[in-house]
Amino acid sequence: MSDTPYPIDLDSIRGAFPPGIEAPPLLLDFAGWLNGRPWGSVGCFSLQGQFSDQAPIFDGSPLRDRFALFMRLPDGSAVGGWYGAGLDRDDPPIVGLGSEGDYELLAPSLDALLSKLTSQQFDKAWHDLLPDDEVECHTVALAEWLAGRPVAEKPAPEEASSEVPDFRGFVEKWSRDREDFWANHRMMAELGWRLAAHLPKGKNAWDKTRFEVAIVGTQYQARVLTRGPQPFEEAASIESLLRELREEMWRAQRELGLWSAMSFGLYADGRVMPNFDYNTRPTIDGEPALLAEAKADLARAPRPERWVPKWLT
Incomplete structure (x- = not known):
C-alpha cells in the first residue's frame, strides 16, 4: 500500500x-x-x-x-x-x-x-x-x-x-421532507399502483423491489432487478409517466437539466422512493445511450458548463 x-x-x-x-x-x-x-x-x-x-x-x-x-x-x-x-x-x-x-x-x-x-x-x-x-x-x-x-x-x-x-x-430534516415529498407525490403513487404486481413478498418495512430506468432523448429502457436486470410487462405502460416526471423535475430546477437514469424502490405499502442520476451515460439495450440523443437533451435543457459530464462534451 x-x-x-x-x-x-x-x-x-x-x-x-x-x-x-x-x-x-x-x-x-x-x-x-x-x-x-x-x-x-x-x-x-x-x-x-x-x-x-x-x-x-x-x-x-x-x-x-x-x-x-x-x-x-x-x-x-x-x-x-x-x-x-x-x-x-x-x-x-x-x-x-x-x-x-x-x-x-x-x-x-x-x-x-x-x-x-x-x-x-x-x-x-x-x-x-x-x-x-x-x-x-x-x-x-x-x-x-x-x-x-x-x-x-x-x-x-x-x-x-x-x-x-x-x-x-x-440532513435529517432534508431526508424527512424529501421522503414525505415522494411518498405523497402524485406520479409516485400512480407508479406504485401500476407496478402493484411487483410488490415485495417480504414482511419487513425495508423490503423492496428495485427498478432501474434510463431515458435519453427518444430512447427508453426500464428493468426490474430480479436476479439481475430483467424486462417486465408494465415497462411500456409507465414510460409516459416517467417522461412526465422528468419534465416536471426539469421545470422545478432547470439548472440540473434532464436526468438520464433513475432507480427506485417499491415498498410493500406501495411507496416509491426514487434516486436520480444526471451524470452517467446509461446503457440501453446493451449499448451506451446514443450521444446524439443525449446532446439533444442538453440543447433543450442546458446546464452550467461544470455540470455537463465529460462524456457529453
Whole structure:
C-alpha cells in the first residue's frame, strides 16, 4: 500500500463546486503538496470531486449547489464544503456525509480541516481521516507546510457568531421532507399502483423491489432487478409517466437539466422512493445511450458548463 500514491483528480474537484464558486487556492495547493505521497500517510482518502447526487444523502440531486464535495473515503463517505443558507460562501464549514448515516460538521473551515489532519483529531466514525498505521506518517510534514503558508487576511464579519451550524439537523430534516415529498407525490403513487404486481413478498418495512430506468432523448429502457436486470410487462405502460416526471423535475430546477437514469424502490405499502442520476451515460439495450440523443437533451435543457459530464462534451 505504501507504493500507492493518493488518487487526485483536480478537474472533478473544480467541477464539484457550485457554479460561480471556484475551488479555493488552499485546496488546490494541498492537492499539489499531496501529489505523489503514499496513500494513507495523512489519512485514508482520495481527493476527487463528486456531486451530492452520488453522496450518501437521500435524494441529493437538488442539493448540488449547496455542497462542494472534494474528498472520498474508502467506505463511500464524502467530505467537502457546505454552502448552507447564511454560511460563509468564501470559506464554508467542512462537513462529512457518512455512508453509515454519520453526518457531522468536521471543521469550521478548510484550513481547520487540514490542521485536524495534522493533529489526528477525528473520532471513530471518521477514522479514515487518520493516517494508516502501515504507512510512514506525513502529518508533521503537512503541519510544517501549513505553517509556512502566508496567512490570508479575512475581513471581520459584521456580526461575529459563535453558533455552530446544525449540519446533522439539516440532513435529517432534508431526508424527512424529501421522503414525505415522494411518498405523497402524485406520479409516485400512480407508479406504485401500476407496478402493484411487483410488490415485495417480504414482511419487513425495508423490503423492496428495485427498478432501474434510463431515458435519453427518444430512447427508453426500464428493468426490474430480479436476479439481475430483467424486462417486465408494465415497462411500456409507465414510460409516459416517467417522461412526465422528468419534465416536471426539469421545470422545478432547470439548472440540473434532464436526468438520464433513475432507480427506485417499491415498498410493500406501495411507496416509491426514487434516486436520480444526471451524470452517467446509461446503457440501453446493451449499448451506451446514443450521444446524439443525449446532446439533444442538453440543447433543450442546458446546464452550467461544470455540470455537463465529460462524456457529453
